[in-house]
Amino acid sequence: xxETAIIGVGMTPVSAKSGKTLPExxxxxxxxxxxxxxxxxxxxxxVGNMMSGFLQRxxxxxxxxxxxxGKEGVxxxxxEGACASxxxxxxxxVKAVLSGLEDIVLVGGVEKMSGYITPEVxxxxxxxxxxxxxxxxxxxxVGLNAMIAREYMHKYNVPHEAIAQFPVLCHENxxxxxxxxxxxxISVEDVLRSPLVADPLRLFDCSGIGDGAAAFVLAPxxxxxxxxxxxxxxxxSAVATDALSLYQRPDITIFEASRKASAQACTMAGVRxxxxxxxxxxxxxxVLGIMALEDLGFARKGSGVDLVKDGACAREGGxxxxxFGGLKARGHPVGASGVYQIxxxxxxxxxxxxxxxxxxxxxxxxQSVGGIGSTIAVHILKRTA
Amino acid sequence: xxETAIIGVGMTPVSAKSGKTLPExxxxxxxxxxxxxxxxxxxxxxVGNMMSGFLQRxxxxxxxxxxxxGKEGVxxxxxEGACASxxxxxxxxVKAVLSGLEDIVLVGGVEKMSGYITPEVxxxxxxxxxxxxxxxxxxxxVGLNAMIAREYMHKYNVPHEAIAQFPVLCHENxxxxxxxxxxxxISVEDVLRSPLVADPLRLFDCSGIGDGAAAFVLAPxxxxxxxxxxxxxxxxSAVATDALSLYQRPDITIFEASRKASAQACTMAGVRxxxxxxxxxxxxxxVLGIMALEDLGFARKGSGVDLVKDGACAREGGxxxxxFGGLKARGHPVGASGVYQIxxxxxxxxxxxxxxxxxxxxxxxxQSVGGIGSTIAVHILKRTA
Numbered sequence: 001x002x003e004t005a006i007i008g009v010g011m012t013p014v015s016a017k018s019g020k021t022l023p024e025x026x027x028x029x030x031x032x033x034x035x036x037x038x039x040x041x042x043x044x045x046x047v048g049n050m051m052s053g054f055l056q057r058x059x060x061x062x063x064x065x066x067x068x069x070g071k072e073g074v075x076x077x078x079x080e081g082a083c084a085s086x087x088x089x090x091x092x093x094v095k096a097v098l099s100g101l102e103d104i105v106l107v108g109g110v111e112k113m114s115g116y117i118t119p120e121v122x123x124x125x126x127x128x129x130x131x132x133x134x135x136x137x138x139x140x141x142v143g144l145n146a147m148i149a150r151e152y153m154h155k156y157n158v159p160h161e162a163i164a165q166f167p168v169l170c171h172e173n174x175x176x177x178x179x180x181x182x183x184x185x186i187s188v189e190d191v192l193r194s195p196l197v198a199d200p201l202r203l204f205d206c207s208g209i210g211d212g213a214a215a216f217v218l219a220p221x222x223x224x225x226x227x228x229x230x231x232x233x234x235x236x237s238a239v240a241t242d243a244l245s246l247y248q249r250p251d252i253t254i255f256e257a258s259r260k261a262s263a264q265a266c267t268m269a270g271v272r273x274x275x276x277x278x279x280x281x282x283x284x285x286x287v288l289g290i291m292a293l294e295d296l297g298f299a300r301k302g303s304g305v306d307l308v309k310d311g312a313c314a315r316e317g318g319x320x321x322x323x324f325g326g327l328k329a330r331g332h333p334v335g336a337s338g339v340y341q342i343x344x345x346x347x348x349x350x351x352x353x354x355x356x357x358x359x360x361x362x363x364x365x366x367q368s369v370g371g372i373g374s375t376i377a378v379h380i381l382k383r384t385a
Numbered sequence: 386x387x388e389t390a391i392i393g394v395g396m397t398p399v400s401a402k403s404g405k406t407l408p409e410x411x412x413x414x415x416x417x418x419x420x421x422x423x424x425x426x427x428x429x430x431x432v433g434n435m436m437s438g439f440l441q442r443x444x445x446x447x448x449x450x451x452x453x454x455g456k457e458g459v460x461x462x463x464x465e466g467a468c469a470s471x472x473x474x475x476x477x478x479v480k481a482v483l484s485g486l487e488d489i490v491l492v493g494g495v496e497k498m499s500g501y502i503t504p505e506v507x508x509x510x511x512x513x514x515x516x517x518x519x520x521x522x523x524x525x526x527v528g529l530n531a532m533i534a535r536e537y538m539h540k541y542n543v544p545h546e547a548i549a550q551f552p553v554l555c556h557e558n559x560x561x562x563x564x565x566x567x568x569x570x571i572s573v574e575d576v577l578r579s580p581l582v583a584d585p586l587r588l589f590d591c592s593g594i595g596d597g598a599a600a601f602v603l604a605p606x607x608x609x610x611x612x613x614x615x616x617x618x619x620x621x622s623a624v625a626t627d628a629l630s631l632y633q634r635p636d637i638t639i640f641e642a643s644r645k646a647s648a649q650a651c652t653m654a655g656v657r658x659x660x661x662x663x664x665x666x667x668x669x670x671x672v673l674g675i676m677a678l679e680d681l682g683f684a685r686k687g688s689g690v691d692l693v694k695d696g697a698c699a700r701e702g703g704x705x706x707x708x709f710g711g712l713k714a715r716g717h718p719v720g721a722s723g724v725y726q727i728x729x730x731x732x733x734x735x736x737x738x739x740x741x742x743x744x745x746x747x748x749x750x751x752q753s754v755g756g757i758g759s760t761i762a763v764h765i766l767k768r769t770a
Contacts, residue, residue, distance in 0.1 A: 001485050021517060044624075053438025057520075059512035060467035060629070063759035067629040073645065075624035077473040077760065080463040082445040088462040092477055099483035100386050101622075101653075127444035132406065135442075237486075239429075239460035244445070244452040260458065268486075374448040375462065 003221035004097045005231035006381070008037025009343035011214040014181040014331030016114045018211035022049075022056055023068035026110040029213035030069050033106065033343075037217035038227050043102035044075040048089030048109035049335035050082055051124045055116055065108065075102070082128035083284060085109060086214070086338025087239070087368025087377025094237040097218050108215035109339030121209065125334070128371035130245050142206060142285070144246060144372050146198035149287040152253045153200065156302030158290075160200055164191035165308045166289035167204050167328045173315060174325025176355035181208045181331030191286070205286040207326075212333035214340040221384075229385060230350035234342075235269035235363075236380040238262070244374045255373030258295035262365070262378045269380040271363055273297035276380070278348055278364035279313075279321040280341035283328050292367050293321070296378075320358040323348060338368030342379055349383040389482045390609035390616035391766070393422025394728035396599040399566040399716025401499045403596035407434075407441055408453035411495040414598035415454050418491065418728075422602035423612050428487040429460040433474030433494035434720035435467055436509045440501055450493065460487070467513035468669060470494060471599070471723025472624070472753025472762025479622040482603050493600035494724030506594065510719070513756035515630050527591060527670070529631060529757050531583035534672040537638045538585065541687030543675075545585055549576035550693045551674035552589050552713045558700060559710025561740035566593045566716030576671070590671040592711075597718035599725040606769075614770060615735035619727075620654035620748075621765040623647070629759045640758030643680035647750070647763045654765040656748055658682035661765070663733055663749035664698075664706040665726035668713050677752050678706070681763075705743040708733060723753030727764055734768040 010032025012018070012025055020028075026047070034042065047061045058064070062076030081088035086109030093107035113121055125141040126134075134144075153160065168188055174180035186204060194203035224231035240260035246252045266272060273296065281296070283289030293304035298319060307313050313321035324330050324344045327337055345364035347353040361383070368377040395417025397403070397410055405413075411432070419427065432446045443449070447461030466473035471494030478492035498506055510526040511519075519529075538545065553573055559565035571589055579588035609616035625645035631637045651657060658681065666681070668674030678689035683704060692698050698706035709715050709729045712722055730749035732738040746768070753762040 050444055051438065053436065053444075053512060054442060056516065057439060057508065057512055058516045059435055059438075059465055060514070060756050060759065062466050062473070063626040063629045063756060064515060066626045067633065067759075072626055072628040072633075073642075074626060075476070076466075076626050077476075077624065078465040079477075080444055080465060081447050081461075088447070091460070091462075092464075092480070095477070095480045095484040095486060098485060099480040101480060101483065123442065127438060127442055129445070130449060131441065131443045239462065241448040241451045241457055241459060241461050243457040244448045248452065248457075257458070371445050371448060374445065374452075 002098050004094055004218050004234040005221040005224035006216050006234055006346045007219045007224050007227045007231050008033045008217040009346050010036055011179055011340055011343055012212050013179040014210045014212035014333055016210040018114060020211060022052060022110055022112050023064060025211055025213040026065045026108055027068050029215040030106060030108050033215035033217050039104050039217060041104060042071060042074055042106045043104045044096055045106040046089045046092040047078045048086040048339055049078055049111060050080055050085045051111060054124045054127060081375040082370035083334040084338055084368040084370030084375045084377050085335035090338060090342055090379060091237045091239050091377055093218050094234060097220055103220055105218040106215060107339060108213060109336035110213040111333035111335040112211045113209045113333060114211050134245050142198040142201060145285045146201045148252050149200050152287050155253055158302060158305055161188050161192060162305040163286045163290055164188045166283055166286045167191055169308055169313055170283060170322050170326040170328035173323050174329030177324040177330060180325040180329055181210050182329045201285055207284045207328045207332035210331045210333055212331060212336045214336050214343045216343050216346060231384050232346045232349045233382040233384050235382045236265035238264035238268060239377045241375050242373055246372055255291060255295045255376060257373055257376035258292060258367060261376045262296045265378040265380050271380060276363050276365045278345060278361040279319055280345055280366040281321060282367050282369035283322060283326045284332055296367060315358045323356050323358055338377060341366035341368060345381045349381055387483050388606035389479055389603055389619040390606040391601050391619055391731045392604045392609050392612045392616050393418045393602040394731050395421055396564055396725055396728055397597050398564040399595045399597035399718055401595040403499060405596060407437060407495055407497050408449060410596055410598040411450045411493055412453050414600040415491060415493050418600035418602050424489050424602060426489060427456060427459055427491045428489045429481055430491040431474045431477040432463045433470040433724055434463055434496060435465055435470045436496060439509045439512060466760040467755035468719040469723055469753040469755030469760045469762050470720035475723060475727055475764060476622045476624050476762055478603050479619060482605055488605055490603040491600060492724060493598060494721035495598035496718035496720040497596045498594045498718060499596050519630050527583040527586060530670045531586045533637050534585050537672050540638055543687060543690055546573050546577060547690040548671045548675055549573045551668055551671045552576055554693055554698055555668060555707050555711040555713035558708050559714030562709040562715060565710040565714055566595050567714045586670055592669045592713045592717035595716045595718055597716060597721045599721050599728045601728050601731060616769050617731045617734045618767040618769050620767045621650035623649035623653060624762045626760050627758055631757055640676060640680045640761060642758055642761035643752060646761045647681045650763040650765050656765060661748050661750045663730060663746040664704055665730055665751040666706060667752050667754035668707060668711045669717055681752060700743045708741050708743055723762060726751035726753060730766045734766055
């Protein structure tokens, strides 16, 4: 079977005041990735996006972005998996290369969430859930995650101040990331005193939404050295789903799709969780960051917070996590976040992470979550040089 | 490289009064395809859809449909390419099998367009074009196609009554298709006297929109015989784009993406256009059916109508076209149509087309168009037994 490598990455800053259109955002990230790769052609492109149909009343992002990029002609389409749209777009790109049909493949994620009133964005996010059965109750997407947080804290007897360490870590890591939405150190007290959004989740438990785009260029591993001295092997791509809605699950404190996708990805990459020394997890809400550490196999249920408290997740720790700030502080333009994660891992694994660099990581894993754990894409990247 | 086969198909009737939800439509077609294939598992699923974010305010169709189908857990995501969403979903499914990562793959397309006022559906269809630059002018999607029709008729000196033979053919073919939206024989005079929609296009120049879903199950060709005596080889899948908007093109009477995608598909399948003896083309508007015959290489520009007039496109002709009624008369639930086309070809090539059957076709080609020729997916299917 073919193997796949990342040969170039690009991303825009995440901002709630970008002033940019969807194509402008996409083109900036994609152009940067193509220039970084040094390729003179792309064979196809896959665009991750969740909300353009609802917020921008714009679909057909494949041809739209190909045209905006000056690549009209190439095969191009949009891939959607709610907030994991970037992760599933990456999966489509990997399959395109592995199929043997395409060699130089652009994967991009883009989302524009600014310029709309809060109820519009709130309604947009609820498209990740079953609108007829759950959305019709009036509960918000934050509300669903608040139910998870409440149950998690109760079941495992974990206080809010423990979970609140996750956003503190992310804000610390984002300080040195020029593309981060927030450059602001925060404390556990800041989280606990921030305005209540949906009890128990407070403002600083929640990721920042904004506009952003990220992209990377894939090539078959055996061709990658032509383009870069430091290709990063994309060793595994796995997607799993779970029952869409919380009411359909036996235990809402576990994301089974995380377990399933990460197990499949580890098998595909030929690694065990102990081999992974770099993580990007989908901390759309503080509790999800903690749960990810557990469901991906790095901690027992209820003890994920210990990894953060012990410093393991810090850049100088044994399992550096969300080293560019994660969804919380880099920002979470939903359909783009899964691509940001992979691009950030690729920068780390090629020693190009600048002031965010951790010392010599070898194997990185990203976890992109759609809905309330209903779709999860896991990717494993490996250093090659 | 692996080869791919279709081992089961399913579809709902197309109806503007289905009374069914998106999941209900999808589950009906998918269940039928899975039962037809006789598989006890699927490894992944790809859902083609264009408008759910706008019309239903529902995204995350991958996990939603997997859950509705009782297949929660499997990798699943939505693939979108405007009205070619079904065609590009098929492309994603083929790549999944060719990648070697998945064996038994479900491809489904679904769209619900009934129950909305006309301006909503009209706005939804315009999401296929550049909303900022073109949609903002107020022109409708039918209007854009009317410009193509006007230019085509002028440039090649083809009268409306010639083009009008295409919907007449489709209505004739739909008479025996139980899943067709319209069972009504029409004449050229009926087309020319039907209400004007966007000059020169009249009501019967335009495909019927409605609710519908279609699905098929893919497997590696070397495993297909385990499931069916008559697998149909899916010999080629190719997608091409063009500049998104008409104003960006040198000649709006040619869909370059049709030429590009069909050339690539013929190379992949190892066939020439002369080998193809069965066609499903994207006749969203009468003129597009005629243009498809030309751009796919079966007639010179301006002479596509001759194929219809001569009877070549009839079921008993040399190049049976839209044998179940096409978009015009089977109906055009946009994100599903590309999947209907492939499912219908598969039925023909396995001699299971019932009263729509043409005698012993060997090689079929489908063309699915997104926007005004901005994305085109071409598939080539071959009989194996």
